[in-house]
Amino acid sequence: MAKVGWIDSHAHLAYEEYDQDLPQIIANAKERNVMRIMVVTLTKDETEKAMILNDEYGMFDVAFGFHPSDLDKIPEDGFETLEKLLGNGKLKAIGEIGLDYYWHKDNKEEQKSVFIRQIELANRYGVPIIIHMRDAAWDTLEILKQHRPIKGGIMHCYSGSVEMAFEYIKCGMYISLGGPVTFKNAHVPKEVAKAVGVEWLLTETDCPYLTPHPFRGKRNEPAMVELVGLEIARLREIEPDELMRQVADNYARLFSNA
Numbered sequence: 001m002a003k004v005g006w007i008d009s010h011a012h013l014a015y016e017e018y019d020q021d022l023p024q025i026i027a028n029a030k031e032r033n034v035m036r037i038m039v040v041t042l043t044k045d046e047t048e049k050a051m052i053l054n055d056e057y058g059m060f061d062v063a064f065g066f067h068p069s070d071l072d073k074i075p076e077d078g079f080e081t082l083e084k085l086l087g088n089g090k091l092k093a094i095g096e097i098g099l100d101y102y103w104h105k106d107n108k109e110e111q112k113s114v115f116i117r118q119i120e121l122a123n124r125y126g127v128p129i130i131i132h133m134r135d136a137a138w139d140t141l142e143i144l145k146q147h148r149p150i151k152g153g154i155m156h157c158y159s160g161s162v163e164m165a166f167e168y169i170k171c172g173m174y175i176s177l178g179g180p181v182t183f184k185n186a187h188v189p190k191e192v193a194k195a196v197g198v199e200w201l202l203t204e205t206d207c208p209y210l211t212p213h214p215f216r217g218k219r220n221e222p223a224m225v226e227l228v229g230l231e232i233a234r235l236r237e238i239e240p241d242e243l244m245r246q247v248a249d250n251y252a253r254l255f256s257n258a
């Protein structure tokens with residue numbers, strides 16, 4: 001039988017934060033039975049770094065996309081680069097892409113157009129998308145309805161409502177929960193963890209950010225995705241192993257023909 005372990009569907013392991021001790025970070029992840037890590041990259045350099053690292057560790061998938069907070073940093077040949085990487089079959093997904101009206105309210109139209117352009121690219125190359133969404137629930141839904149991601153995707157570190165989660169699922173999206181579901185006062189993520197069909201759930205760290213309880217304030221790492229999984233299993237009143245297996249199945253299904 002194939003080995004089953006936890007999935008970290010969103011980790012920024014190509015960040016400088018891990019340059020000093022990545023071998024230890026990977027050892028920690030393996031010790032906590034983390035089986036697969038989606039390394040999300042924001043630049044071409046990070047993408048290349050992630051691919052070189054994966055030659056060494058062999059447990060990464062790589063996603064690359066233009067983050068809504070970084071639109072002014074997209075190089076002139078940015079989309080060309082993205083397409084080249086997609087054409088080479090090097091990317092498992094385009095992400096993280098989406099809308100962030102919390103940090104950026106003044107360029108909504110530009111955010112939307114860059115988001116849509118990347119969904120269309122994902123559809124052309126047959127890969128899922130990974131969505132970053134903050135204070136933009138309705139516009140994100142509207143775009144997903146009008147530009148449906150053919151291969152589906154992930155609502156990364158989902159912090160929206162239960163009702164909206166069901167709407168995104170209808171658009172082919174999986175709901176990925178991270179560290180906040182472990183926070184004592186995080187009522188909404190806990191509700192989402194209970195309400196969403198288990199076949200639509202994924203787990204992530206978004207490391208180095210959003211470290212789960214009781215390690216808040218420390219640097220996050222993929223090993224801590226176990227804490228996210230344990231909390232979701234506790235909330236759903238199922239065995240952690242059952243959740244682990246389900247999340248691994250979900251991840252495999254989403255990326256099976258990508």
Ligand SMILES: [Zn+2]
Nearest residue numbers: 010040096206
């Ligand atoms: Zn991220």
